[in-house]
Amino acid sequence: MNLRKAIMATSLAALGWPLAASATNGYFAHGYGVRSIGVAGVSIALPQDGLAAATNPAGTLSVGNRLDLGVHLFRPDRGAAIRGNAYGADGDFSGNQTHNFLIPELGYARQASPDLAWGVAVYGNGGMNTDYDRNPFAAFGSRGKAGIDLQQLFVTPSVAFRPAVGHSVGAALTFAYQRFAATGLSAFEGMTANPGSVSDRGHDSSTGLGVKLGWLGQVLPDLRLGASWSSRIEMSEFDRYKGLFEGGGGFDIPASYGLGLAWQASPALTLAADWQRIEYSSVKSVGNPIQRLFAGGALGSDGGAGFGWNDVSVVKLGAVYAYDDRLTLRAGASRVQQPVPASQTFFNILAPGVVRNHYSLGGSFKVASGGEWSLAYMYAPKVTVSGSGSIPGSFGGGEATLHMREQMLSVGYSWAL
Template sequence: MGCVGSSNAFATNGYFMHGYGIKAQGQAGVSIAQPQDALAAANNPAGMAWIGNRFDVGATLFNPDREAEIEGNPVPGANGHYHGNNRKYFLLPEFGFSKQLSDRLGVGIAVYGNGGMNTDYKKNPYGAYGSTGSTGVDLAQVFVTPSVAYKFTNRQSFGIGLNLVGQRFAAKGLGGFAPFSSDSGSFNDRNHDVSFGVGVRLGWQGQVTDKLTLGVTWASKAKMSKLDRYAGLFANGGSFDVPENYGAGLAYRITPAFTLSADVQQIKYGHVRSVGNAFDIQSLFAGNTFGSKNGQGFGWRDVTVYKVGASYAVNSRLTLRGGFSHVDQPVRKDQTFLNILAPGVVQDHLSLGLTWSPRPSNELSLAYTHALEDSVKGHNSIPQAFGGGEANVRMNQDMVSAAYAWKF
């Protein structure tokens, strides 16, 4: 798994990718009712009954811009602007294989990244509080999803996929927070640690009319083994599970060449303790230290993602795509101080894409996504124990993706 998931920047919808498969990315991630390639199982495994025999391989290049500001803090050296872009570019590969075993039964496997998070501040925003050296975090998650889908009528299918997950994490430059940890020796500067887990994804797809297709999908929380090297950082002794998520979508074929589609997705960040628990000084002094069962976290909320997309087949060789998506803000205004490490604050994304088929058995797909700049200005965000004042975080992002497919 490690060869697929290189260190990743924030992948637009918190630390989830905005879409899996380059075709889906070209229309802002819309995919639940519109399977288009062998990465379909990552979006809705029911789609694997409809896409035929193919092999897709692709990659996405990320260029994020992460920035933070501390203001109104009396601690000498704390106030200022901080740039978390010591590393600027990130490559995220993916591939998928699908095979029709019969007219009704399809199987496949998809390998892809769930995005991730990465910050690297050469100038340490927490340096005034006793932290030394550069600071940042590095999280990468890789999914391997074998799946099977069955058409139980001529217009409906059900699919199931097994999410086999591997993740890698490292944190550095956080020594100023170590006194507030249940295990200060497993808190910071421990290089990378890895953990593994498993979950399940279910899906249904149905062609309601000749023009309208609907889909629904659900993925369980993936219970991960603990990151032991960071047992003093993450709540419950290094636990960092993949949150439950689910969604519904539709695709409406206005003409044989033109399709409008939309998805709604819910991601339950707030139900993972290490992500959803707030950084709260009263809770901290009450015994909920970093690493404890109900320890400190990033205070992220559950989010809903709204996506709309369109695809137009210009001719038998060329298809054009576009889309827009919006996600709720996961980062609360009173939680920006610790989220200098995790400024996943972008909300709006514009995408363009195309597929060119030089011959019936091959496809080249391209996509570009721009995550519009967004920021969260802190409000009561820095505890008085750290001097008070506010922490503000900002991000924008560009992504360029390409994939090639062989159909057989």
């Protein structure tokens, strides 16, 4: 298979298909690669395929020469309810006008020597989508359907080398491309620093570059540790939505970092764990609270209102069991802190990324031709966040409640090169 054509085809598919509505850990992906999905996203000290660099570029040296293609069918269930509103906004609202989302991915790794490897990963970093046929903001003057569509694509070339026996370090550049559209938000047009750039402007796009660094070390014969860091990616502005996002359309991708371990409990069984931190609040359009809107911080202004998200920590646990030479089984669970505070539920009707627990099963099966099929299934149970002081008096008061649950089915095929 021609690698350049495969990368181009996967990138175009990622841009052309509707991407994930929400990717479980806020709007970051649950994991990268079908094998990683099978262990709840564990990957910092457990590289399993050519997408290892999406989390830890040091893992590029550990996966051999390979090409991995995959696709995820993601099905979220999201919605909201409003109660006690003096303007007549009360009701239950489903954001599921669009149900299913496809997320393609590609990973490639090549060893240049026993101590040096390079690769490239193409993947969706998640995103956020809500699609309300019945507009939750209609009572406040909004028209038509309501919702947002945020899509993010990463292309990450990486290099890793071995400075000492049992240790590898890696670095990667990440090109990020994102698209965004918002509809049905005309009720907020009178509260922006840039009128006419809040809603119903079609899709806009932005780009940016970031850096990833990582380390992987065999510290004991049966214990491997890892660490990774991804820089904040400063994206170009969404000019069509400079009246919605803080700083005239800014929507950067926050920094993240983490630690991982993998323990070879037996010749057939590997147990692994990750801890990850995502700095959502450092991006003002994401982290600034909506209350700034009613204290002079207009939408789109410097320091203006945002979605009020908190930073989160994620703990992931996974197990990989080699049943025999052809069949490998996987299972995992993870838990993330709640990014959406109870006081911020009103504006987050548009972005109810509130699920917390995630459970995964998966497996890989080698075929006679030498390739390998992989499958994974992820389920995130329903979480409800009830508002507390969430709807301001100028909007008639009351409370907004958010809910979300998620399922994802993943399938991939790998070639050893």
